Amino acid sequence: MRIKVGQDMATGLLFAIIGIGALIVGWDYPMGQWTRPGTGVLPAILSGLLTLTGVVLIIKSISSGDSEITGINWMPLALVTLAVVLFGFLIDTTVLNFGVFTVKVPGLGLWLAMAISMTVCALAIQETQWKEYAIFLVFMMVMAWGVFICALGMPINACPSFAECQVCWLVTTPAKKLYEALFWVVR
Numbered sequence: 001m002r003i004k005v006g007q008d009m010a011t012g013l014l015f016a017i018i019g020i021g022a023l024i025v026g027w028d029y030p031m032g033q034w035t036r037p038g039t040g041v042l043p044a045i046l047s048g049l050l051t052l053t054g055v056v057l058i059i060k061s062i063s064s065g066d067s068e069i070t071g072i073n074w075m076p077l078a079l080v081t082l083a084v085v086l087f088g089f090l091i092d093t094t095v096l097n098f099g100v101f102t103v104k105v106p107g108l109g110l111w112l113a114m115a116i117s118m119t120v121c122a123l124a125i126q127e128t129q130w131k132e133y134a135i136f137l138v139f140m141m142v143m144a145w146g147v148f149i150c151a152l153g154m155p156i157n158a159c160p161s162f163a164e165c166q167v168c169w170l171v172t173t174p175a176k177k178l179y180e181a182l183f184w185v186v187r
Helices: 007-025 041-063 074-090 109-123 130-151 166-186
Strands: 094-097 102-105
């Protein structure tokens, strides 16, 4: 039996290789106990799921016919990679040391960093419906704020770090109080 390397096979191999690589990198992370998981639990789960997804795609490509790879569109890959790097640089204050001089990039906060990085990702697809994208962007920004800042209490600024944003304070303070009241009722 001759195995043809098509789109599903290539994607499955990529997922499996990245998943196994992540599992190897995170092998020494502490797993903790059942009642108090350590920092290695989430990377192990995610890398295991990514590897499993890759294996499923490989099996699917072998069992049913797979479409051939006609070409690689590098623009979406480059833009999504750029968006991830931008998010990392923009969410918090970053100091770039170039040896001779140092550049301090002020953090734009969660909301602006998400808006910029998600917009760069949306530019990667020609079929982007901008009205639907705007609704999705607002939904994701509210969800990220609710999960990471309110629920998990992560020390992330929602607004830019270079300005004490009164609008941000006016929005987040009552909304955070409402979230805490709802969370207390649900408990």
